[in-house]
Amino acid sequence: xxxxxxxxxxxxxxxxxxxxxxxxxxxxxxxxxxxxxxxxxxxxxxxxxxxxxxxxxxxxxxxxxxxxxxxxxxxxxxxxxxxxxxxxxxxxxxxxxxxxxxxxxxxxxxxxxxxxxxxxxxxxxxxxxxxxxxxxxxxxxxxxxxxxxxxxxxxxxxxxxxxxxxxxxxxxxxxxxxxxxxxxxxxxxxxxxxxxxxxxxxxxxxxxxxxxxxxxxxxxxxxxxxxxxxxxxxxxxxxxxxxxxxxxxxxxxxxxxxxxxxxxxxxxxxxxxxxxxxxxxxxxxxxxxxxxxxxxxxxxxxxxxxx
Numbered sequence: 001x002x003x004x005x006x007x008x009x010x011x012x013x014x015x016x017x018x019x020x021x022x023x024x025x026x027x028x029x030x031x032x033x034x035x036x037x038x039x040x041x042x043x044x045x046x047x048x049x050x051x052x053x054x055x056x057x058x059x060x061x062x063x064x065x066x067x068x069x070x071x072x073x074x075x076x077x078x079x080x081x082x083x084x085x086x087x088x089x090x091x092x093x094x095x096x097x098x099x100x101x102x103x104x105x106x107x108x109x110x111x112x113x114x115x116x117x118x119x120x121x122x123x124x125x126x127x128x129x130x131x132x133x134x135x136x137x138x139x140x141x142x143x144x145x146x147x148x149x150x151x152x153x154x155x156x157x158x159x160x161x162x163x164x165x166x167x168x169x170x171x172x173x174x175x176x177x178x179x180x181x182x183x184x185x186x187x188x189x190x191x192x193x194x195x196x197x198x199x200x201x202x203x204x205x206x207x208x209x210x211x212x213x214x215x216x217x218x219x220x221x222x223x224x225x226x227x228x229x230x231x232x233x234x235x236x237x238x239x240x241x242x243x244x245x246x247x248x249x250x251x252x253x254x255x256x257x258x259x260x261x262x263x264x265x266x267x268x269x270x271x272x273x274x275x276x277x278x279x280x281x282x283x284x285x286x287x288x289x290x291x292x293x294x295x296x297x298x299x300x301x302x303x304x305x306x307x
Contacts, residue, residue, distance in 0.1 A: 009037065022055045022070070051236060056089055057228045068228060069093070082223040083107075083193045089228050090161060103162075108189050110166035113174075114144045121178055130175045131260035137171045139253035148247055160248050169193075173200030194220045234259040271303040 005028045007014045014036045017029045027050055034040055043049045058067045066073040069088050076085055080094065087095045087103055095103060120140050124133050149160045174184050183205050187196035198216050203209045229235070238255035242248075259265035278288050292301035 007033075007037070009039070012037070019053070021053075021058075023058045023067075046236075051231055051239070054231070055092075057230050059230045066225075066229075073225065077221045077224050080224070081192070081194070082220050082227070085224050085227050086165060104193060106162045107166040107193065110163050111170060111187060111189075113167050113170045117141075117144070117171075118174075118184060121174055121184075124178065126179055126181065128179075129260070130179060131256060131266070133175045133178070134171060135253045135256040135260070137175065138168070138249055138256055141167065141171075141249040142247060145249065148245065164248060164252065169197045169200060173197065176201050194223065233261070233264045267302060274302045 003018050005016045005018050007016065014033070016033070019027050019029055021027065030041065041049075056069060058065065058070075060066075068076060068085060069092055071080075071088070071094075076088075080088070083104060084094055084100060087093075087100065117137065117140060120137060121133070124136075145163065150156045170186065177184055177200075185200050185203055187200050188209075191199060195211060195216055198212070198219060199209050202215075231239075234255040237258040238251045241254040242251040262270060278285065281287075288299065288301070291297045291299040
């Protein structure tokens, strides 16, 4: 196989290298296209464009394949915890028991969110969309962590990773509890990462917290399944904002806003609304499957399809 691709225009021929990905997929490297030819490409939606080389995730929505660092999503969902998957995605390998324990200990040490953040949260009405509130709270973390991160320093990068992994569940839980009119709650250092998320989100103020293993396991798998989906809209947004050295929390806040959209993470909301509507109509799933298959019916089965 030739490792070059040829582009012919009028009486000129231009050569571009062909590179092979981690799953043997091929790509044409056109970064010298403008310098060579004076031309650029137009690719609406970037359906045919890769913005970088990455060995983190491989996704083929048409074939139903999702792999993190070479591991199938089925194996990870069955055998790994969400925190193990976080470590795998960021650092490239599944952690050994002692490494995972140290990682979790570091996260617990950084899980406190400044009390003044509650004042910011108080400024939002209950009717505010959770994603808008979460994006604002994430951006507000800059005020309490103003120093920029030296991306060439392993120590600073590790500290930044631990900080956001530790604080983000608190912000998520506070956002949900604010909408439900519940008192804000901190976690419990004796609980696991996902168990803590469950407690912070769902503990009733007048009741003792009781673990629900079914829900915790479902939440763990849900987080694993959603952990990374290649260079999608929100990931690309974080990278673009971060490329200006805007800072970790500002970049993540922009990514959350991108995730909010109904054609991206907001599709999850559409799924829940669809399921609630089906239940309210009697719960006849076969009826709605038939409607989804009927090309003349405007009903859409939400949550399926990926590009």
